Amino acid sequence: MLCRLLVISALLLGAAVVSAKDPTFDQPPHNYWQRPLQDRFTHLKEDVEAGRVVLDGGGEKSFLLSLLHALDVPATSQMLVFSTTSLQLRLITPANPRALFFNEDVYVGYIPGGRIEIVSIDPALGGIYYIFDIPRGTQPIHAERSNRCMNCHAAEDTGFVPGLVIKSVIPGIRGGSLDSFRHEETGHGVPFKERFGGWYLTGAKNFEPNLGNTVGQFSGEELTRYPIEPGTRFDYARYPMANSDVLPQLLHEHQIGFVNRAVAATYHTRTQLAKGALDDVAVTELDTRAREFTRYLLFADEVPLPAGGVVGEPSYKADFLRTRRADAQGASLKDFDLQTRLFRNRCSYMIYSVAFSGLPPEFKQRVYRRIGQALDVQHPDPEYAYLPTAEKQTIHRILRATLTDLPASW
Structure with a gap:
């Protein structure tokens, strides 16, 4: 029985492998933690801290929308994930899914009642990872680079370079992951039958059967899967969009396959x-x-x-x-x-x-x-x-x- 907790930031993953003789990302000539940053979110963070950009602190959803707008990330890119594959796993359930949004260079994660997660791609360094509390009112943003994200975003799945991670699992009814698929694989070549596990999926009737919209439970050695319909266990009004297309x-x-290879x-x-x-x-x-x-x-x-x-x-x-x-x-x-x-x-x-x-x-x-x-x-x-x-x-x-x-x- 495979029942292990997969802790990743499902913003994202890669399939390219770096030679074992290569130095690690934080050593010369890469110097991941010392190089000046040129990614989009770091530039926005500087603008916000300098007062050149003001984000909406009126509430979770209004802040999220203003952040997405400032990053030019379309709210319509929304995807909903209910597997506990995130640093904020204690908050994620089928009744409180994690929303992900993206453009070509930035990936944003949002959980109602939780923190904002950012993966922003730097041209020389790859993924730059931030996690921070949603500010209230006029509170400042305290966005700091995250060390913990590197446990998954610079590990086997990305070839030990700072990349993007995506997981496909069968979530347990009470949390955790009962089975997992497409290990260390990413991109448009991954068979559909191995994708979408732990994700809500709308607009995909002709993709069935698939792993989306499903939780599981073991009876002895047999894993039984149960369907869960998007929008039946949570209120779409808490999110920008009423779908997970x-x-x-x-x-x-x-994109994840492309970024990790690059x-x-x-x-x-x-x-x-x-x-x-x-x-x-x-x-x-x-x-x-x-x-x-x-x-x-x-x-x-x-x-x-x-x-x-x-x-x-x-x-x-x-x-x-x-x-x-x-x-x-x-x-x-x-x-x-x-x-x-x-x-x-x-x-x-x-x-x-x-x-x-x-x-x-x-x-x-x-x-x-x-x-x-x-x-x-x-x-x-x-x-x-x-x-x-x-x-x-x-x-x-x-x-x-x-x-x-x-x-x-x-």
Whole structure:
């Protein structure tokens, strides 16, 4: 019987592995705790403390909404989690789920009656973790970086670099986790049957059977699962939205896989560069990582959507598309497909994120070269035969129009 308490901040996870010979994240050349921070929440914290930004202290929900607005995180990205996979596990139940919100660079956790949790991505360091009490009235915010988050966010699941964690478990009726799935795996390649455990899930009837909306109980060695309907054990009015839609959860999964692969590549490349000139072994390792990263970026192993596809909440889709970057013909990497796959043009919009912009040039340029080879229609790479010629040409055109640091060969 597997019945262990999984303490993580389900804001988030990664699948990339850092070599055992690499130094730990808090040692040179990384110096996680000493480097100046460049993440979005740290900048907002400075603005709030200086009085340049004022957040609403009128109540839990009003503060949350003002914080999300200040971070440009859409409230419509709301996902509800009732598994006790958080530092604040004593507060989380099916009757008081934890809400998660995100954009490309910031992840926010909120529990009614609890504290605010933040994972903010720094281009050089990966995840920066904060947890703080919700201020009342004119009280100041006391947001301090959290050491305890590193127990899970810089452990096996993230390859021992500061990344993002997501868990899928069967929660027990009285708390704890009775079974767990997709260990140390993240991203759009994880089978749907292994996702969503411990999460409320709406708008996903065609994903059934799935692990969402379920608690469990052991009778002897047999685990019995019981359904729980979203909104029947708690009041949606305590949260910004009255749903926990499947579309944000699918994009959240993709982003976490992307961020963790980027953070692992950043740390590994920095380690190699600190040793001096790259030898043949280091070059081979970087080339291999760049190939694997490019495959992820181009959705090579994306799990197809179930029959009927995904509808998605219109309000979230509108918020997501608000930041789309288009070429002269109006095409964008954020354009949805949602019939058989997530996106019409299969190159990740996360190429515009700080996780990608922070990649060392020695690695990023390798990725760009690999993308160029993958999109070459004159000399097709069999590895990317799943991309039709027209789609390759569209992706190439979008990237040329929206990125400024592509190699001259492009």
